[in-house]
Amino acid sequence: MVAVLAFAGLTASFMQTIVIPIQGILPRLLDADAANTAWVITITLLTAAISTPIAGRLGDMFGKHAVALSLMGILLAGSVVCALASGLLPMIAGRALQGLGMGVIPLGISLLRDLVDSRRLGTSIALVSATMGVGGAIGMPVSALVTQHLDWHMLFILASLLAALSIALIYFIVRRTGIRSGGHVDLVGVAGLTVGLSGVLLAISRGSSWGWGSAPTLLSLAIGLMALAAFAIYELRIPNPLVDIRVSARSAVLTTNLASVAMGFALFSASVAFPQILQLPVASGGLGVDLFTASLMLVPAGFAMLVMSPVAGRIERTAGPRILLILAAMVLLIAYIGCLVIPLGAIQIAIINTVVGTGIGLGYAAMPALIMNAVPRNETGAANGLNALMRAFGTTLAAAVVGSVIAASHGQGGSFESVFLMGVVASAACAILAFFIPSPQAEGEVAVV
Structure with missing residues (x-):
């Protein structure tokens, strides 16, 4: 069962990188200008961020197994739409559906709590979490290879096959737990969260192209923040909220989520900088490596995540997840110092x-x-979904900030030093925040595992 959920996570994460090799030629392929084809990537980011906490809550309410199958079905539908697309709008629609399906990764991690013995839970979580890196790492070279030798639609035919296989494996192998809280879907909360996240993430992801001080950026940010504020007030007043603000405000949960933003930023700083250094011409301060070779050189990082999963599980069992997070941040800190x-x-x-x-x-x-140690079992899906959203927010923020720094200096060496310095700061911030995460027992918040 763990292997099946890991495969589903790998399939979903694969979708995040399959368009990177063709993003430069999307205007020609889709007969549209570059500003509009950028939505092929942006829309996936937005729908994935919105889907993640909502899918987690639906999994808690109606069963994680059923919701995971639904998400993979949506991801399959999006892949088929993209495989058949010849214009911009169908492509954007398909990528939006693919983004909605990406909520299966944190939902699968939450499902482990219901299926796996507590002694194996840490290693199982590490394995499924690692698929996010493995899927992304193998996605780029596979996509580059397919793009060079076959029609680009084959990327999405492959994605469709992977999604269909994941659906079959989940249906026949992963058992249903029967653990669900029930209740009614908070449609007002869904609407508020959708508007709020869309506004904030649009401002961050498109601010560099719109202009950080431009009216569209400021208006989008203002609408997003006001919607999120109204969403939080509303959620505090209803008995069955989409996001339990009180649980999310507990010290252990809040501090972990803040550390997750910092770690997401640290992750994406390298993800943006290294491919550009490898591919920039030598005359511009890069190494002049082609896309396929550069992608292959970055693959070992994904497999390092996979190899470390049993090690992470052992550390989590013996020293606890807080020490594990501090250790992770220190490893990142050493890596970024090495870059400098x-x-x-x-x-x-x-x-x-x-x-x-x-x-x-x-x-x-x-x-x-x-x-999981800080929330009740019947809120695992929603809490993990919110945590995944915080990581995604960190990566989105890094993409915007790092992209702006590199663009402002036209990719020269000094800009990459600034990026690595930001990685140092983000890694240090993550370590400091992790140090102050209290144990659930310290707050009287004993979660049932």
């Missing part, structure tokens, strides 16, 4: 990126465990 003091060639980047993958593997195993 070591001359970066292709081999050095591959090694340091593998160290980054090791740190992320440890951290992504620790955060769900910390959340």
Whole structure:
């Protein structure tokens, strides 16, 4: 069952990187300008962020198994739409559906709590969490290879086959637990969260192209923040909220979520910088490596996450998830310091990126465990979904900030040093926040595992 959920997570994470090799030629493929084809990537980010906490709550209410199957079905539908798309609007619609299906990753992690013995839970969480890195890591070289030798629609035919296989495996192998809280869907909360997240994430992800001080950016940010404030007030007043604000405000949960933002930022700083350094022409300060070779050089980081999963599980059992998260942040800190003091060639980047993958593997195993220790069993899905959203917010923020820094200096060496310095700060912030995460017992919040 753990292997099936890991495969489903790998399939969902694969969807995040399959368009990267073709994003530069999307205007030609879809007969649209670059500003509009950017939505092929942006829409997936938005729908994934919105889907994640909502899917988690629905899983708590109606059964995680049924909701996981539904999400994979939506992901399959999106892949088929993209495979048949020849224009911009169908492509955006398909990518939006693919984003909705990505909520299956934190939901699968939550399902482990219902299925796996507590002695194996830490290792199982680490394994499923690692698939986020493995799927993304293998997605780029596979996509680059397919793009170079076959029609680009084959990317989404492959994605459809993976999604269909995941649905079959989940249906026939993963058992239904019967654990559900019931209740009614908070439609007002869904609407408020959707508007709020869309506004904030649009402002962050599109601010560099719209202009950070432009009216669209400021208006989008203002609408998003006001909607989130209204959402929080409303959720506090109803008996069956979409997001339990009181549980989310507990010290253990809140501090873990803040640390997750910092770790998401640290992860994506390397994810943005390293591919650009590898592919930039030598005359511009890069290494002049082609896309496929650059993608292969970054693959070991994903597999480092996978290899570290049993190690992470053992550390979590013996020292606890808080120590595991601190260790993860320190590994990232060492990696980014290395970027600042070591001359970066292709081999050095591959090694340091593998160290980054090791740190992320440890951290992504620790955060769900910390959340599960701090919330009741019937809120595991929603709480893990919110934590995944916080990580996604960190990566989105990193993509916007790092992208702006690199663009402002036209990809010269000084800009990458600034990016690595931001990685140092984010890693240190994650370690400090993790140090102050209290145990559930310290707050009187004993969760049933």
